[in-house]
Amino acid sequence: MVFGVxxxxxxMAxxxxxxxxxxxxxxIQVIDRFNVQKLALEAMQEIRIKHRWEAMDLENQLIMTAKRENRANIPELLPNGDSVKQLLARSSYVLYKSREKWSERQNERAQxxxxxxPDIKKAYGLSQQLRGIYNNNNDKHVAMTKLAHWHRNVEESGFKNYNTLLNTVTLNYQSILNYFDNRSTNTSAKMKFMNSKTKK
Incomplete structure (x- = not known):
């Protein structure tokens, strides 16, 4: 047992x-912000992937219909040259980034x-709201209020695949809030010792 940490x-295991x-x-246990944000991003990407599978199924049906009718299947292209399936596939990286970091082409694809x-847009907004809470708040009490608002917005979204995220946040709520005391993360590999002379 170590008493100086x-x-x-x-x-969150x-x-x-x-x-x-x-x-x-x-x-004091602190849940790394990136673990929480990762869950939110994964939930958002699940929605995109679901639509991509639907687009692939539709495209396959159109191809099979064209074959039965002995004609070529010409996929409908969007203004940027993507098919719907391509749009959904190529948007993966765009959704991980904040709006201000999009290139002009990425912004066009996102729009x-x-x-x-619209459900992907809503899910993206929720992930960005969570990112904003972490990026823009140093006061634990302010963060607590904003996190509660975000939690309510997620509940009201109706996204069933977000239930795991909400349950995880609820079960780890205090440890998540502890992040805002010192903004510690695993990436910095930072541990604070009460006795600065303590050595391994």
Whole structure:
């Protein structure tokens, strides 16, 4: 057991949290922001992937119909030259980025995607709202209020595939909020010691 560690940032696995609690008795557990954001991004991408499978099924049906009728199947192209299937496939990277980091071509693709799939637009907005909470808040109490608003927005979205995300946030709520005390992450591999002279 180690008593000098003030803060530790394990992932959200129960085994890691249990080990951390037993080994670092006085340490405050902090859920890394990137673990939470990753879940939100994955939930958003699930919606895009679902639409992509639907587009692939439709395209296959059109190809088979064209073959039966002994004619060529000419896919409908969007103004940027993408087919619907291509639009959904090529938008994956765009959805990981914030709007201000989009290139002109990526912005064009995103607008076509959002125009055709309002649910993807809504899911993207939720992921960006969460990112904004982490990026723009240093006050734990302000972050708590904004996180509660985000939680309500997710509930009202009606996205069933977000249930795992909401349950995870609920179960780890205090540890998630602890991030805003010192903004510690696993990526910095930062552990604070009460005794600065403590050495391995």
């Amino acid at each position: 003030q803060e530790i940032t394990p992932d 129960n085994s890691m949290k249990l080990i951390s609690k037993k080994c670092f008795l006085r340490a 076509m995607l959002f125009g055709s799939y």
